[in-house]
Every structure is written in C-alpha cells, then in structure tokens.
Amino acid sequence: MTAPQRPTIPAPDPQAAEPLYRQVYQRLRDAIAKGVLKPGDRIPSARALMAELGVARGTIESAYSLLAAEGFIQARGQAGTIVAPDLPSQHMPAVLVPPAKAVTAAPSFRPETTLPFQMGLPALDAFPRKIWARLGARCVRAMQPADMAHPPVAGLPSLRAEIAAYLHVARGVRCSPSQIFVTSGYRHSLALLAQSLLQRGDRVWMENPGYPPTRELLTRLLLKPVPVPVDADGLDVAQGQRAAPRARAAVVTPAHQSPLGVSLSLPRRLALLDWAKRQEAWIVEDDYDGEYRYVSRPLPALQSLDRDGRVLYAGTFSKVLFPSIRLAYVVVPEALVDRFERTAEIITGGSPQLTQAIVGAFIAEGHFARHIQRTRKLYAERRAQAVAALEQVLGRSIRIDEQPGGMHLILRLQGRRSDRKLVERMLAAGLYGEALSDWTQGRVSDPAVLVAFTNIASSRDATQLARRLQPLMA
Amino acid sequence: MTAPQRPTIPAPDPQAAEPLYRQVYQRLRDAIAKGVLKPGDRIPSARALMAELGVARGTIESAYSLLAAEGFIQARGQAGTIVAPDLPSQHMPAVLVPPAKAVTAAPSFRPETTLPFQMGLPALDAFPRKIWARLGARCVRAMQPADMAHPPVAGLPSLRAEIAAYLHVARGVRCSPSQIFVTSGYRHSLALLAQSLLQRGDRVWMENPGYPPTRELLTRLLLKPVPVPVDADGLDVAQGQRAAPRARAAVVTPAHQSPLGVSLSLPRRLALLDWAKRQEAWIVEDDYDGEYRYVSRPLPALQSLDRDGRVLYAGTFSKVLFPSIRLAYVVVPEALVDRFERTAEIITGGSPQLTQAIVGAFIAEGHFARHIQRTRKLYAERRAQAVAALEQVLGRSIRIDEQPGGMHLILRLQGRRSDRKLVERMLAAGLYGEALSDWTQGRVSDPAVLVAFTNIASSRDATQLARRLQPLMA
Numbered sequence: 001m002t003a004p005q006r007p008t009i010p011a012p013d014p015q016a017a018e019p020l021y022r023q024v025y026q027r028l029r030d031a032i033a034k035g036v037l038k039p040g041d042r043i044p045s046a047r048a049l050m051a052e053l054g055v056a057r058g059t060i061e062s063a064y065s066l067l068a069a070e071g072f073i074q075a076r077g078q079a080g081t082i083v084a085p086d087l088p089s090q091h092m093p094a095v096l097v098p099p100a101k102a103v104t105a106a107p108s109f110r111p112e113t114t115l116p117f118q119m120g121l122p123a124l125d126a127f128p129r130k131i132w133a134r135l136g137a138r139c140v141r142a143m144q145p146a147d148m149a150h151p152p153v154a155g156l157p158s159l160r161a162e163i164a165a166y167l168h169v170a171r172g173v174r175c176s177p178s179q180i181f182v183t184s185g186y187r188h189s190l191a192l193l194a195q196s197l198l199q200r201g202d203r204v205w206m207e208n209p210g211y212p213p214t215r216e217l218l219t220r221l222l223l224k225p226v227p228v229p230v231d232a233d234g235l236d237v238a239q240g241q242r243a244a245p246r247a248r249a250a251v252v253t254p255a256h257q258s259p260l261g262v263s264l265s266l267p268r269r270l271a272l273l274d275w276a277k278r279q280e281a282w283i284v285e286d287d288y289d290g291e292y293r294y295v296s297r298p299l300p301a302l303q304s305l306d307r308d309g310r311v312l313y314a315g316t317f318s319k320v321l322f323p324s325i326r327l328a329y330v331v332v333p334e335a336l337v338d339r340f341e342r343t344a345e346i347i348t349g350g351s352p353q354l355t356q357a358i359v360g361a362f363i364a365e366g367h368f369a370r371h372i373q374r375t376r377k378l379y380a381e382r383r384a385q386a387v388a389a390l391e392q393v394l395g396r397s398i399r400i401d402e403q404p405g406g407m408h409l410i411l412r413l414q415g416r417r418s419d420r421k422l423v424e425r426m427l428a429a430g431l432y433g434e435a436l437s438d439w440t441q442g443r444v445s446d447p448a449v450l451v452a453f454t455n456i457a458s459s460r461d462a463t464q465l466a467r468r469l470q471p472l473m474a
Numbered sequence: 475m476t477a478p479q480r481p482t483i484p485a486p487d488p489q490a491a492e493p494l495y496r497q498v499y500q501r502l503r504d505a506i507a508k509g510v511l512k513p514g515d516r517i518p519s520a521r522a523l524m525a526e527l528g529v530a531r532g533t534i535e536s537a538y539s540l541l542a543a544e545g546f547i548q549a550r551g552q553a554g555t556i557v558a559p560d561l562p563s564q565h566m567p568a569v570l571v572p573p574a575k576a577v578t579a580a581p582s583f584r585p586e587t588t589l590p591f592q593m594g595l596p597a598l599d600a601f602p603r604k605i606w607a608r609l610g611a612r613c614v615r616a617m618q619p620a621d622m623a624h625p626p627v628a629g630l631p632s633l634r635a636e637i638a639a640y641l642h643v644a645r646g647v648r649c650s651p652s653q654i655f656v657t658s659g660y661r662h663s664l665a666l667l668a669q670s671l672l673q674r675g676d677r678v679w680m681e682n683p684g685y686p687p688t689r690e691l692l693t694r695l696l697l698k699p700v701p702v703p704v705d706a707d708g709l710d711v712a713q714g715q716r717a718a719p720r721a722r723a724a725v726v727t728p729a730h731q732s733p734l735g736v737s738l739s740l741p742r743r744l745a746l747l748d749w750a751k752r753q754e755a756w757i758v759e760d761d762y763d764g765e766y767r768y769v770s771r772p773l774p775a776l777q778s779l780d781r782d783g784r785v786l787y788a789g790t791f792s793k794v795l796f797p798s799i800r801l802a803y804v805v806v807p808e809a810l811v812d813r814f815e816r817t818a819e820i821i822t823g824g825s826p827q828l829t830q831a832i833v834g835a836f837i838a839e840g841h842f843a844r845h846i847q848r849t850r851k852l853y854a855e856r857r858a859q860a861v862a863a864l865e866q867v868l869g870r871s872i873r874i875d876e877q878p879g880g881m882h883l884i885l886r887l888q889g890r891r892s893d894r895k896l897v898e899r900m901l902a903a904g905l906y907g908e909a910l911s912d913w914t915q916g917r918v919s920d921p922a923v924l925v926a927f928t929n930i931a932s933s934r935d936a937t938q939l940a941r942r943l944q945p946l947m948a
Contacts, residue, residue: 022838072643114623124619136614136828141607145598148796149588169546184658184800185823195694200674216820220669222696322622324827326658346690349659352829353798354610364496 009044011053020055024063032072032083040085043073115432116465117451119408122319125457126378131367132358139357147357151350154341155182155329159360163315163329166363170372171290172300173313173331181330181340182351186288187217189314189330190251194221196336196343197282197312198248205240205250209439211258214251214286227441230257234264237271249282254302255290259410259439259450261403269302276310283311289319291372293405294380309333317359319407320372327355379407379454386453389462390469397473401448408452410436413473419447425472431465483518485527494529498537506546506557514559517547589906590939591925593882596793599931600852605841606832613831621831625824628815629656629803633834637789637803640837644846645764646774647787647805655804655814658825660762661691663788663804664725668695670810670817671756671786672722679714679724683913685732685760688725701915704731708738711745723756728776729764733884733913733924735877743776750784757785763793765846767879768854783807791833793881794846801829853881853928860927863936864943871947875922882926884910887947893921899946905939 012023031037046060160177167173183189200222208227228240254264303313316328401410419435426433436448486497505511520534634651641647657663674696682701702714728738777787790802875884893909900907910922
C-alpha cells in the first residue's frame with residue numbers, strides 16, 4: 001500500500017438506533033477531539049471511507065457535511081479535506097460532552113417519571129393522539145414566513161377567539177377574544193397577573209388547604225399569602241375578612257376546591273364578590289378542572305357572576321389536553337386589557353405559534369368539546385372503579401370523601417396516623433401520593449392522602465393498586 | 475305538509491373557507507343563541523336537514539355531534555333531538571361572541587406586522603421550511619403518552635445535550651447539559667436569572683446605548699439598571715466601576731454590542747471578569763446573534779474566558795431559527811445549577827415538549843449548523859447589497875457604520891437631524907426603523923437610525939427601499 005498510514009475509524013453499527021451518518025460523524029468527531037486526527041491532518045476521502053466502513057457514499061457525505069458545517073473540517077478542493085487547522089484548543093475537549101446527566105429528584109408536585117396515582121395528569125391513554133398528530137402535521141406544513149415572526153404577545157387571534165367561544169358555552173364566561181391572554185402555563189398566568197395588578201408586600205388570600213405551588217410562587221413574587229380556611233362551602237370569606245380585610249387579591253378554586261373538591265357555595269360567591277368590590281381587590285379564579293364534574297352539570301364560573309370587573313379567570317390546557325403542551329390563559333376584565341397588554345409586552349415574548357395553531361384547530365373542529373365530554377364520562381367511571389376497589393381492599397382503614405368532581409381522591413386515614421409518613425412509604429414503594437398536611441398551613445386535624453384516579457384504566461388495575469397500598473397502611 | 479313548521483336554517487356556502495360542517499354548526503348555534511330555536515324545541519333530523527341544505531349526512535352529523543358535545547342539543551332517542559331544555563340564559567348571548575378584535579398598535583420593538591427593514595427578524599425566506607415541516611410532522615406523530623406529562627422544567631434532556639454540544643463547537647462555551655436551562659425566550663431567561671441571583675433594588679450595569687427591553691424588564695423586576703457607556707471597545711468597564719462599583723450584575727452583548735455592533739475587546743473582557751470576581755457580581759452574556767460575524771471567525775463567547783463561575787450565557791433560537799418558536803436558554807455555572815433548578819421549579823412549568831423535540835432533531839441531524847453557515851454567507855451578501863444601495867441613493871445624507879457582524883445597519887444622520895422624527899416618517903411611510911435616541915439614556919451626540927437588512931432579498935429590492943427612504947431624509 002502506498003497510501004499514507006492513517007488512523008482507523010471504527011465501523012458504524014447498522015443495528016444501532018442512531019442513523020449511520022451520525023455514527024460516522026460521531027466517530028470522526030471523537031477522533032478529532034482525542035487528537036487522533038490533528039488540526040491540518042488530511043481526512044480519508046469519502047470513497048476510501050465508504051470502502052473501509054462498508055456504507056453508502058451518501059452516508060459519508062452527510063457526516064462530512066455536518067462536520068464541515070460545525071467547523072471541524074474544511075474542504076481544500078483537489079487537496080482533499082483536512083481537519084480545520086485553526087481549530088482552537090477549547091474546541092477540542094479531551095473527552096466529549098458528557099451525556100445528559102440524570103436529572104435529580106424533583107419536588108413531589110412535579111415528578112420526572114409518572115407513577116400510579118400520579119396527580120395532575122389527565123388520562124393519557126384517552127387522548128386522541130391520531131387526530132392530534134394529523135392536525136399537528138397539517139399546522140407545521142402550513143407554516144408560512146408570516147407565521148415565523150414574533151407572535152402577538154397575548155396569543156394568536158384565532159386561538160383567542162376559539163377560547164372565548166368555548167368558555168362562553170362551557171363555563172358561562174362572557175368575554176371578547178381581546179380579554180384573553182394566552183400564557184405558557186398557570187405559573188406564567190399568575191406572574192402576569194401579579195405584575196399587572198399587585199405591588200410587592202400586598203397580601204393575598206389563599207385557600208387553606210390549597211395548591212402549594214400557588215403559595216410558593218406568590219412568595220417568590222414578593223407577595224404575602226394569607227391562609228384562609230376552607231369548609232364544606234369552600235373558602236370562608238368571613239374568616240378572610242377577619243384575617244386580612246384589606247388584602248389586595250384572593251386566589252380561589254370555586255368549581256372544585258383544590259384539594260378538598262368542595263364547590264364554593266352561591267352565598268360565599270356573592271360575599272367574595274362583594275368584598276372584592278368594596279375593597280377594590282382582585283379575585284383570581286383558578287378553574288383548573290372546572291369541566292370535570294360528574295354528578296350534575298358543571299357549575300358556571302364565578303366570573304359569570306361578576307358585575308364589577310373584579311374577577312380574573314385563569315384556565316389551562318394542562319388538564320383537559322395534556323401538561324407538556326404548556327398553554328394556559330387568563331381572561332381579564334375589559335377595563336384591564338390595556339394594562340395587561342403593556343405588562344405582557346415587557347415580561348413575555350408570547351407562546352409558540354405552532355402549539356397555538358394546533359390547539360386552535362383542535363377546538364375549531366370540535367375535537368376539544370368531544371374530548372372533554374368523553375373524558376368526563378370516563379373519569380366518572382374511573383373514579384367509581386377506584387373508589388370501589390380501594391374501599392373493598394382497604395376497608396375501614398380509610399374513608400374516601402365524596403366529591404362532585406375533580407381528578408383525584410381524598411383518602412382520609414382513620415386513627416391518628418401521619419399522612420406524610422404514609423406518602424413516604426408510598427413513594428418508596430413506587431406509588432404516588434401527596435399528604436394533605438403538605439397542602440395545609442398549620443395543623444391538620446384529619447390526616448389524608450391525595451391520589452389521582454385518572455390513569456387507572458380498569459377495575460383490575462384499581463384492585464391491584466389497592467393491594468399494593470394495603471401493606472403500607474399498617 | 476304535516477311536519478310542524480320550523481325555522482329555516484340557511485344553507486352553507488361550499489365556496490367558503492370554513493368547512494361545511496362548521497358552517498352548519500354555526501348556523502344552528504346562531505339560531506339557538508338568537509332564540510329562533512328555543513330550549514326544548516325539536517331540531518330537524520339529520521335526514522331532513524341533509525335534504526334541505528343539500529349536504530352529506532356526515533356533515534350534518536358532525537355539526538350535531540359538536541353541538542351535543544358543547545351542551546346545546548340533546549339526543550332523545552326515538553323522540554329525536556332537542557335544544558337542551560336546561561340551557562341557562564347566560565349560555566345564550568343575544569349576539570354571538572364578536573370576532574377577534576384587531577389588536578391595537580404594539581410598541582415599536584415588536585410590531586404585529588412585518589415591515590421592510592424590520593429589526594430582530596432572521597431571513598424568513600431562507601429558512602428550510604420543508605425540512606422543518608418534515609421533522610415537525612415526524613415529532614408530532616411520534617408523541618407517546620410519556621411525552622404528554624409535565625416536561626422537565628429545565629428542558630428536554632436530548633435538547634440540552636444538543637445545545638451543549640453545539641455551543642462547545644460554535645461558541646467555545648464549555649458546559650455539561652445539566653448547566654443548560656431551556657426557557658421560552660430572552661425575557662424569560664432574564665427573569666429566571668433575576669429570580670435566582672438578585673434581590674430587589676440591586677443595581678445592574680446596562681450598556682448605553684442598549685437593548686431597551688432589557689431595561690424595561692429589569693425595572694419591572696424591581697432592579698435598578700445603571701447605564702454604562704459603550705465605546706469602540708464595547709462596555710467601558712472603568713466607567714461602570716466609577717458609576718456603580720458594587721452593582722450585583724452586568725448585562726452585556728460582547729460579540730456585537732446591541733445596537734452599536736462593536737465587539738468587547740479582550741482587555742475589557744478581562745477587566746469585566748476581574749471586576750465580577752472581586753465583587754462577586756454576575757455577568758449576563760446576551761449572545762443573541764454571536765453566530766453572525768462576517769469578517770472573520772465568530773469570536774468565542776466571553777463565557778469561555780470565565781474561570782470563576784461568574785458568567786451566565788444567554789442564547790436564543792429567535793435569531794438563528796425564527797422568533798415564533800419561543801425557545802431560548804441560559805447556561806449557568808456548575809455551582810448555580812441547584813439554585814436555578816429550585817427557581818425554575820417554582821416560576822416555570824417548562825417549555826412545550828413538541829417544539830423542544832423538533833429543535834433537538836433539527837440540531838442532531840445537522841440542519842442547524844448548516845442553516846447557520848448558509849445564513850452567515852447570505853447575511854454578508856445582503857449586508858453588502860443594502861449598504862451599497864443605501865450609500866448610492868442616499869449619498870452624503872447618511873454614513874453607515876462598519877460593523878463586523880450583526881443583523882442590522884446603523885445609518886448615522888449627517889447634520890443635526892432628529893432620528894426620532896425620521897423614524898416617525900418612516901413608520902408612516904410603511905418602513906421600519908428605530909431611533910438610536912430610543913436606545914440611549916441621556917443625550918445622543920450622533921443621531922442614527924437602525925434598520926435590518928436580513929430580509930432584503932436582492933440589490934433591486936435594496937435600491938427600491940433606499941428610494942422610498944430618500945424623500946423622508948429631506
């Protein structure tokens with residue numbers, strides 16, 4: 001052989017998941033990174049490597065084109081292709097960038113992996129993925145240059161119009177599309193609200209027990225959450241007035257209180273609206289799962305009773321579609337539209353055009369309303385199945401709250417057992433659960449564990465899960 | 475006729491853009507909303523309406539199914555289908571929800587429509603939309619239930635790994651994927667940074683002139699921006715030290731200062747790093763267009779010189795892909811990873827799984843590096859074309875700064891003319907422009923207008939635009 005000696009490139013593995021061209025690319029990059037191929041070295045011609053590795057010429061060319069695009073190699077015409085001579089030393093790590101580090105355990109409210117009883121998740125098996133994929137493919141293909149520029153910060157007009165029409169029919173919310181601000185999730189909605197309406201140090205009523213992320217976020221936003229007790233009629237407005245009469249806002253979950261599941265009664269709704277009117281305070285209606293009521297029609301939103309422009313309605317697509325979509329919205333009173341537009345211009349860049357377009361099409365073509373109708377029935381069944389199985393297997397060690405709606409169960413622990421300790425044992429056993437104590441400021445008189453039923457697909461699964469839970473109750 | 479008299483439903487228009495079933499749905503909903511069809515009224519059978527409107531049975535059934543799903547009508551078996559008898563009055567607006575209101579004029583930094591010279595936009599015509607659509611369709615079809623749950627708040631591991639590998643090669647940034655936090659845009663990155671590292675009232679150096687949204691956002695976050703002058707070597711670190719020696723952070727654009735386009739010189743880089751080390755202050759490196767340098771290799775990022783973990787590198791896909799994607803990232807020093815994870819858990823819900831998956835695939839398959847390489851060449855050409863045309867047509871009324879990179883031109887106005895007034899005239903004439911005065915705190919000695927060249931596709935277009943600009947210069 002007369003060819004100059006050169007390092008051998010290992011052959012790619014045709015069985016591997018990674019495309020062949022990318023394996024070749026990676027092997028050459030490794031060789032450069034490790035100094036096996038040095039700056040200025042000539043690299044094998046595509047033809048030579050093709051013969052050596054037994055892969056198609058196009059495969060080699062794709063790999064070379066990628067290496068060239070990233071600046072690792074340079075074509076020198078007749079002289080062949082060389083490793084870039086001016087590749088600075090910091091571009092050549094001794095070892096390659098390590099693979100993504102396993103993400104450390106996240107706080108319990110948003111785990112990385114999905115466990116049985118996982119809270120906050122809709123029935124993932126019931127989502128019409130084929131329809132979604134068809135709409136998604138259509139929307140991504142339809143993208144025109146005009147769709148690529150900065151999206152309107154308040155949301156795509158077509159999506160805002162669909163949301164307004166849907167809310168009108170389904171939740172009794174009256175608004176024009178211009179009152180709707182699309183956000184990238186509930187936390188973003190709350191931040192937009194706080195930035196538009198509140199000052200640091202403002203006191204904000206929060207339900208006790210209540211959704212812990214709301215408290216954490218309000219605190220981060222330099223606001224002062226004031227816990228207000230919840231009873232069978234929902235937030236106790238009179239107690240709120242005693243604790244912090246001049247609070248500037250109240251965050252409430254009127255449809256199904258989070259986590260107790262009770263509905264805010266009509267007298268309480270009127271009392272809350274009256275307080276807000278007199279104090280010029282704001283009511284944030286977190287209607288995260290208002291659609292899911294099983295014993296009668298969903299209650300109209302609190303917003304529909306508001307005559308004074310005090311209610312800000314916060315909705316989300318996390319529960320009715322799926323969480324990884326990252327799309328939510330706030331409906332603001334007409335008089336606040338300009339103020340929210342100004343805030344949104346400063347603190348947000350808008351939500352992705354593509355996901356907004358897909359959701360808009362999903363609503364416009366009726367899939368959204370049908371999906372909610374279908375999951376409402378499904379959840380009523382799954383709830384009943386889960387309750388039956390848990391009651392049968394666990395007997396008197398628990399009592400399950402009767403709730404008119406929602407996406408989780410409250411298992412009251414009989415006797416004076418610690419809900420936190422039970423949750424620890426559940427997580428150790430690969431079962432999800434949240435302790436009511438962790439949702440509560442101060443003492444809990446009645447320990448309970450919260451578990452979701454939405455992804456328990458059959459009676460048999462429910463019984464099996466109950467049996468896994470049983471030994472942990474001892 | 476023996477059938478009971480009933481209101482006529484107008485026939486749908488087969489030429490309309492809206493699908494037939496949705497037209498039928500809308501007409502029936504109108505009839506219910508207007509009280510033409512009242513609660514309890516029987517609605518025409520699908521067969522009857524099919525004959526009357528001359529559309530397929532499936533069309534009618536789709537419309538009815540949507541109306542039923544939304545609770546407007548109810549099937550009563552043999553008795554036919556009726557308008558829901560318990561439809562509450564608030565569900566029946568006298569007029570339907572108005573169409574999306576025309577969005578009011580947005581502030582100049584993010585206009586709703588794209589004008590010639592529009593700043594902040596990549597060359598939309600040069601984006602490989604077919605490849606993007608193919609990857610997008612593939613990603614949306616590949617979505618599994620596990621992809622639908624809450625996304626990791628810091629970003630998809632695969633995307634973080636691709637970003638780390640890319641930054642290493644292209645920008646000299648050394649980091650592991652766990653140091654990368656994916657966000658929904660530069661503003662979101664800055665908010666995450668401020669929430670993680672700064673206290674209200676903290677002083678923050680800002681370049682003067684500098685990107686106005688940075689100042690607005692810092693102010694909203696209750697921080698105190700301190701303007702620090704920029705000269706031919708970039709941010710004047712000595713002046714910063716005189717003005718606010720104990721500032722807690724500095725936001726800088728070292729690659730091409732925004733808007734002046736100068737690079738931060740090596741002595742200044744070292745001085746800035748030294749100041750940050752001694753004061754334990756943070757440097758935010760906004761590398762919004764670092765890839766686009768035309769006269770030599772792109773400069774490595776400031777982050778690559780940082781030995782003390784003081785630099786936070788902020789990148790974005792808005793400029794190298796397109797703005798409506800809403801995806802950016804921050805690279806944080808190793809020692810800050812835990813702190814950022816905790817903040818991200820509280821203030822964000824993560825970015826959409828789908829867009830992250832598409833961008834990840836776009837990078838992994840080499841399209842990203844190729845696109846940047848291609849647009850770098852293209853922008854050098856478009857910049858030269860635009861400069862030539864503007865100089866030829868406008869002659870001595872302007873002087874164009876020589877800049878080594880970036881995505882806009884600086885037209886210095888000769889004589890003592892007002893840049894703000896010229897910009898007003900340009901906007902009125904349908905041309906985009908921003909006044910250097912609006913980017914500057916205090917007096918501007920040298921009035922100038924900023925215009926982008928990225929979307930001016932030919933010399934002819936450039937000449938035409940220069941001719942539209944000419945009469946406005948008078």
